[in-house]
Amino acid sequence: KPFSVLVTGGAGYIGSHAVLALLDAGWKVVVLDNLATGFRWAVPETVEFVLGDVADMEMVQATIAKHNIGAILHFAGSLLVGESVGNPLKYYRNNTAASRTLIEAAIGAGVHHFVFSSTAATYGMPEVVPVAEDAPKAPINPYGLSKLMTEQILADVAAAHPLNYAALRYFNVAGADPQGRSGQSVAGATHLIHIACEAATGKRGHVGIYGDDYPTPDGTGVRDYIHVSDLADAHVAALEWLIANPSESLTANVGYGRGYSVLEVLDVVDHVTNMAIERRQEPRRAGDPPTLVADNRRILETLSWRPRHGDLASIVASALAWERTLQERGLSS
């Protein structure tokens, strides 16, 4: 490979899976993480680890020079929608301002390729589902807007400087490395599959169903759940595409283009665990769209990427195996 890849947030949930995917594809990787929410143990021993902040321009530029970094995969950031409403400045700092500084460092140090963790939250409440990339961007929380602003920074910078980028808009990320090397361990995570796995392993007593009167087939929210290892592979494919197409950039949804309702997810969890996890009907959660499913034609047409772990039962089984590993190791948050 011509250069090394810097992975910010590589000690976090999605970042650590991207590190594994890069290593599996033969890349040399350097992880930069401030361990605010990530874990040192999530980064393989063989990978160079730099403890620090993406907004520390001097340190980032020194790291780029020292390790011959030619591309950055930028995962570091904050991701809790509810928290972003109560503490918007944290999101504009960690997701927008810090990214701006990192991009400036990248330009100054001669990095040519940048892959950015964006989100379906940039669409807000989409009127047309499956939602395509050119649909209106109308985030309904600071989290979504903090990510959308960074997409805009990247678009402007790529037009002015020799840098191309891929902004990947993730749908509902779930599951864990099928080989059991990493998984989700975000403190305070409110994601449905994570919550259901905690209930299945006795960490919580029940799962709340947030609303049963949505305009969906069974009345509960429908989402496009994507396996974290497929998402990680999409980053490697995007990186390779950026190298092969230096004058082009890409904004693409990463999803499977199919949705499951809350009840369908819980049925699968019950089936995989052979349990009947207690469900409690609860009111709608503020800001939840009824249905969020990706139109994924662009990524399928542009990249060589194809989903490999799309089966919901496999997603759930891998998440569950990881939750058990965490509890066995006493690492559960």
Ligand code: UFG
């Ligand atoms: N849900 C429940 N009970 C729970 C948790 C969730 O019924 O305990 C429901 C939600 O109402 C929703 C669905 O399960 O219908 C999925 O909710 P998640 O919290 O798992 O995920 P979201 O769709 O709310 O959010 C995800 C990411 C965000 C991202 C958003 C849009 O977590 O970071 O998708 O892309 F912004």
